[in-house]
Amino acid sequence: xxxxxxxxxxxxxxxxxxxxxxxxxxxxxxxxxxxxxxxxxxxxxxxxxxxxxxxxxxxxxxxxxxxxxxxxxxxxxxxxxxxxxxxxxxxxxxxxxxxxxxxxxxxxxxxxxxxxxxxxxxxxxxxxxxxxxxxxxxxxxxxxxxxxxxxxxxxxxxxxxxx
Amino acid sequence: xxxxxxxxxxxxxxxxxxxxxxxxxxxxxxxxxxxxxxxxxxxxxxxxxxxxxxxxxxxxxxxxxxxxxxxxxxxxxxxxxxxxxxxxxxxxxxxxxxxxxxxxxxxxxxxxxxxxxxxxxxxxxxxxxxxxxxxxxxxxxxxxxxxxxxxxxxxxxxxxxxxxxxxxxxxxxxxxxxxxxxxxxxxxxxxxxxxxxxxxxxxxxxxxxxxxxxxxxxxxxxxxxxxxxxxxxxxxxxxxxxxxxxxxxxxxxxxxxxxxxxxxxxxxxxxxxxxxxxxxxxxxxxxxxxxxxxxxxxxxxxxxxxxxxxxxxxxxxxxxxxxxxxxxxxxxxxxxxxxxxxxxxxxxxxxxxxxxxxxxxxxxxxxxxxxxxxxxxxxxxxxxxxxxxxxxxxxxxxxxxxxxxxxxxxxxxxxxxxxxxxxxxxxxxxxxxxxxxxxxxxxxxxxxxxxxxxxxxxxxxxxxxxxxxxxxxxxxxxxxxxxxxxxxxxxxxxxxxxxxxxxxxxxxxxxxxxxxxxxxxxxxxxxxxxxxxxxxxxxxxxxxxxxxxxxxxxxxxxxxxxxxxxxxxxxxxxxxxxxxxxxxxxxxxxxxxxxxxxxxxxxxxxxxxxxxxxxxxxxxxxxxxxxxxxxxxxxxxxxxxxxxxxxxxxxxxxxxxxxxxxxxxxxxxxxxxxxxxxxxxxxxxxxxxxxxxxxxxxxxxxxxxxxxxxxxxxxxxxxxxxxxxxxxxxxxxxxxxxxxxxxxxxxxxxxxxxxxxxxxxxxxxxx
Numbered sequence: 001x002x003x004x005x006x007x008x009x010x011x012x013x014x015x016x017x018x019x020x021x022x023x024x025x026x027x028x029x030x031x032x033x034x035x036x037x038x039x040x041x042x043x044x045x046x047x048x049x050x051x052x053x054x055x056x057x058x059x060x061x062x063x064x065x066x067x068x069x070x071x072x073x074x075x076x077x078x079x080x081x082x083x084x085x086x087x088x089x090x091x092x093x094x095x096x097x098x099x100x101x102x103x104x105x106x107x108x109x110x111x112x113x114x115x116x117x118x119x120x121x122x123x124x125x126x127x128x129x130x131x132x133x134x135x136x137x138x139x140x141x142x143x144x145x146x147x148x149x150x151x152x153x154x155x156x157x158x159x160x161x162x163x
Numbered sequence: 164x165x166x167x168x169x170x171x172x173x174x175x176x177x178x179x180x181x182x183x184x185x186x187x188x189x190x191x192x193x194x195x196x197x198x199x200x201x202x203x204x205x206x207x208x209x210x211x212x213x214x215x216x217x218x219x220x221x222x223x224x225x226x227x228x229x230x231x232x233x234x235x236x237x238x239x240x241x242x243x244x245x246x247x248x249x250x251x252x253x254x255x256x257x258x259x260x261x262x263x264x265x266x267x268x269x270x271x272x273x274x275x276x277x278x279x280x281x282x283x284x285x286x287x288x289x290x291x292x293x294x295x296x297x298x299x300x301x302x303x304x305x306x307x308x309x310x311x312x313x314x315x316x317x318x319x320x321x322x323x324x325x326x327x328x329x330x331x332x333x334x335x336x337x338x339x340x341x342x343x344x345x346x347x348x349x350x351x352x353x354x355x356x357x358x359x360x361x362x363x364x365x366x367x368x369x370x371x372x373x374x375x376x377x378x379x380x381x382x383x384x385x386x387x388x389x390x391x392x393x394x395x396x397x398x399x400x401x402x403x404x405x406x407x408x409x410x411x412x413x414x415x416x417x418x419x420x421x422x423x424x425x426x427x428x429x430x431x432x433x434x435x436x437x438x439x440x441x442x443x444x445x446x447x448x449x450x451x452x453x454x455x456x457x458x459x460x461x462x463x464x465x466x467x468x469x470x471x472x473x474x475x476x477x478x479x480x481x482x483x484x485x486x487x488x489x490x491x492x493x494x495x496x497x498x499x500x501x502x503x504x505x506x507x508x509x510x511x512x513x514x515x516x517x518x519x520x521x522x523x524x525x526x527x528x529x530x531x532x533x534x535x536x537x538x539x540x541x542x543x544x545x546x547x548x549x550x551x552x553x554x555x556x557x558x559x560x561x562x563x564x565x566x567x568x569x570x571x572x573x574x575x576x577x578x579x580x581x582x583x584x585x586x587x588x589x590x591x592x593x594x595x596x597x598x599x600x601x602x603x604x605x606x607x608x609x610x611x612x613x614x615x616x617x618x619x620x621x622x623x624x625x626x627x628x629x630x631x632x633x634x635x636x637x638x639x640x641x642x643x644x645x646x647x648x649x650x651x652x653x654x655x656x657x658x659x660x661x662x663x664x665x666x667x668x669x670x671x672x673x674x675x676x677x678x679x680x681x682x683x684x685x686x687x688x689x690x691x692x693x694x695x696x697x698x699x700x701x702x703x704x705x706x707x708x709x710x711x712x713x714x715x716x717x718x719x720x721x722x723x724x725x726x727x728x729x730x731x732x733x734x735x736x737x738x739x740x741x742x743x744x745x746x747x748x749x750x751x752x753x754x755x756x757x758x759x760x761x762x763x764x765x766x767x768x769x770x771x772x773x774x775x776x777x778x779x780x781x782x783x784x785x786x787x788x789x790x791x792x793x794x795x796x797x798x799x800x801x802x803x804x805x806x807x808x809x810x811x812x813x814x815x816x817x818x819x820x821x822x823x824x825x826x827x828x829x830x831x832x833x834x835x836x837x838x839x840x841x842x843x844x845x846x847x848x849x850x851x852x853x854x855x856x857x858x859x860x861x862x863x864x865x866x867x868x869x870x871x872x873x874x875x876x877x878x879x880x881x882x883x884x885x886x887x888x889x890x891x892x893x894x895x896x897x898x899x900x901x902x903x904x905x906x907x908x909x910x911x912x913x914x915x916x917x918x919x920x921x922x923x924x925x926x927x928x929x930x
Contacts, residue, residue: 102638103409130866146866
């Protein structure tokens with residue numbers, strides 16, 4: 001149970017070798033071993049959404065995923081969302097424009113969920129966004145602005161696609 | 164142009180508005196969006212050991228034995244701390260500065276006062292090893308019966324808190340003569356702050372210097388507590404809290420788990436990281452205590468208030484007195500000739516309650532603003548009209564005039580935006596298909612609290628400006644509004660200002676609580692910035708190397724980064740500093756004198772709340788005001804209650820950044836919606852144990868619970884409230900939300916619920 005094993009995770013396009021125990025979660029592996037602290041621990045029980053990241057492009061709760069389950073799969077964290085030149089993703093820009101965060105702690109999870117929410121085609125209306133963003137708690141209460149940011153980002157991404 | 168690029172204003176200069184007051188985006192925003200903002204537990208500290216806490220499984224009694232042999236032998240374990248093997252710390256004085264009742268403090272204590280109390284800690288090389296070892300510890304207890312809450316017959320009536328007694332006129336006589344008399348009881352449950360960042364810290368010793376990376380709403384107050392616990396000088400403790408993942412009142416004081424982390428780090432000679440689990444954030448610290456209040460209201464048949472008599476109770480822990488003042492707003496909102504309010508605190512076996520957003524004002528307003536709605540119904544009047552009828556021209560509790568009170572304006576603006584005049588006053592009269600629709604409203608208020616602040620403003624040779632203070636930005640927008648303040652005072656673009664906060668080595672700041680931060684810190688930064696400007700101008704006029712010395716000017720203006728002489732000669736600030744061989748000029752200023760304090764009050768001012776001024780200290784009574792209008796839809800078959808829309812109007816005085824102020828107001832409303840409809844700490848009354856100590860069972864509002872929220876600003880600068888005219892923002896929004904929803908629920912269903920939260924089950928039980 002407690003014997004560490006070598007493991008390679010592909011995080012934000014880069015292979016990262018590390019030794020973790022089988023019981024180590026993807027969240028703790030990223031935060032405590034790889035110094036990728038943008039992904040936050042809010043509850044460690046899959047109840048708050050703060051640790052949301054993408055595995056093979058789909059939103060996943062890193063606290064409910066063992067690091068070894070993610071071996072060989074493409075992991076994208078908040079640190080890997082902006083362009084290689086640092087240009088913010090459309091969702092990040094929209095969160096700034098709409099002031100869709102206050103303390104910023106749930107924000108990486110909100111943004112990763114929002115990117116997936118749009119990609120999944122669940123940003124069609126405010127009601128739909130509220131439902132498909134409901135797994136990410138924000139205690140500062142930025143929800144109305146998060147909805148506005150997702151709508152704004154969805155429009156921008158649609159324009160980019162059309163262009 | 165992409166829709167993304169339009170409304171993000173990063174500077175105020177280009178839009179014709181003054182910098183202070185412009186709706187700028189957060190200056191600390193990009194770091195939070197990129198994931199590069201390192202919160203306390205994200206800090207890369209070499210050689211970290213990980214600590215986890217073990218908690219008591221009884222609520223009252225004592226630990227008789229802890230068998231930690233298996234844990235100590237488990238892989239990676241460095242130490243197991245227990246009541247038996249840890250020495251007591253010195254007890255610290257309270258947040259008011261009152262000396263401790265006992266000389267010693269045991270953060271790991273064999274005496275048990277509540278279920279979930281920390282009793283041991285395991286430190287190991289990895290988090291997983293510490294968690295595993297903690298499960299191997301065996302504990303024996305001697306349990307005694309516990310008092311489980313306000314309704315436990317053994318709890319009794321509690322102890323009167325004389326400080327909270329208020330009265331004027333003759334409430335008893337006025338009630339006896341009143342044409343209309345209502346006696347109403349309101350209750351609120353145990354509520355929890357639940358910031359998404361759990362409480363926790365990294366503690367590191369370097370000789371007799373203790374560094375703590377810990378989220379803090381009050382770095383200086385917490386540093387004092389740690390210093391007193393460990394027998395250190397104040398300057399031997401450094402707290403670093405660069406960002407705070409939400410606090411809402413819960414991160415202002417040093418807590419027992421912090422003492423354990425620092426003890427472990429000292430014992431091991433290694434930095435120790437200790438984060439509370441989510442469950443432990445329900446038992447390691449308290450939120451709003453459960454409350455009960457009885458209001459007796461007397462009025463004329465026409466609805467004019469004659470008297471209120473109030474009796475209140477809040478629970479506290481067995482070993483500390485926490486008060487949730489239920490009379491905070493009862494005598495303040497309306498013209499009330501006779502008032503009598505008293506309050507008891509009732510010790511029960513729970514963790515010591517803390518401060519949750521608007522402690523006092525919030526449950527106080529739930530009682531009063533529900534009762535006013537009940538009175539309106541009883542006398543057949545519109546609840547908005549009844550409030551206007553009873554509007555207070557001055558503060559009846561202090562006898563002083565209001566500094567500013569735009570409550571009438573808030574009520575009017577909210578009513579118009581909501582469409583209140585289309586409301587049918589009859590309960591159960593408005594429908595949407597099979598749904599019952601209810602429109603309700605309530606008012607709220609929050610006082611202007613004032614403590615002196617301190618700030619350093621430096622003007623640098625590269626033309627940039629640095630603002631530094633130990634104050635905290637937990638999402639309030641301190642970084643942004645303090646940059647705006649300095650930019651405005653110095654006539655510079657806001658992009659040139661760097662704001663450094665959240666380190667106790669920086670100039671001092673009092674607690675970021677009581678919604679006082681913006682008012683006091685903008686005042687301190689403004690003062691320091693003007694002083695730095697004077698230093699710069701003095702240098703430019705008097706230094707022989709200054710290019711402006713030869714102009715013969717008596718004074719200079721500072722505009723757009725240029726020092727300008729009356730004859731029009733102008734030099735860039737950085738050119739003047741470079742010519743005079745300076746890297747920077749700076750000024751450190753505090754506002755002690757403006758708050759009638761002396762230099763010797765400095766330490767006390769920043770490390771206790773003893774110098775915080777009451778809203779009535781001075782010639783005026785100073786408060787922020789608000790009015791909420793809400794619509795609910797009730798499906799009686801399914802007993803579901805859904806909130807459909809919220810319109811709220813606010814008077815917070817001058818807004819330093821309306822975009823960020825709106826976020827604070829809305830955040831308060833969202834937390835109020837959670838309080839009204841969802842949040843309730845449920846106690847197992849057999850064991851005095853909190854049953855729903857997780858975010859799946861203690862329900863916070865989700866995005867899907869929150870409808871559109873419209874906020875309206877009706878404030879104007881209040882010259883008495885603060886140096887630059889602002890009043891309270893952060894805690895105002897939550898006050899009055901729960902009663903507005905309860906009033907809407909009554910309008911929808913004809914059923915009056917007087918206990919929070921307003922659930923379908925309570926609606927069903929109401930018949």
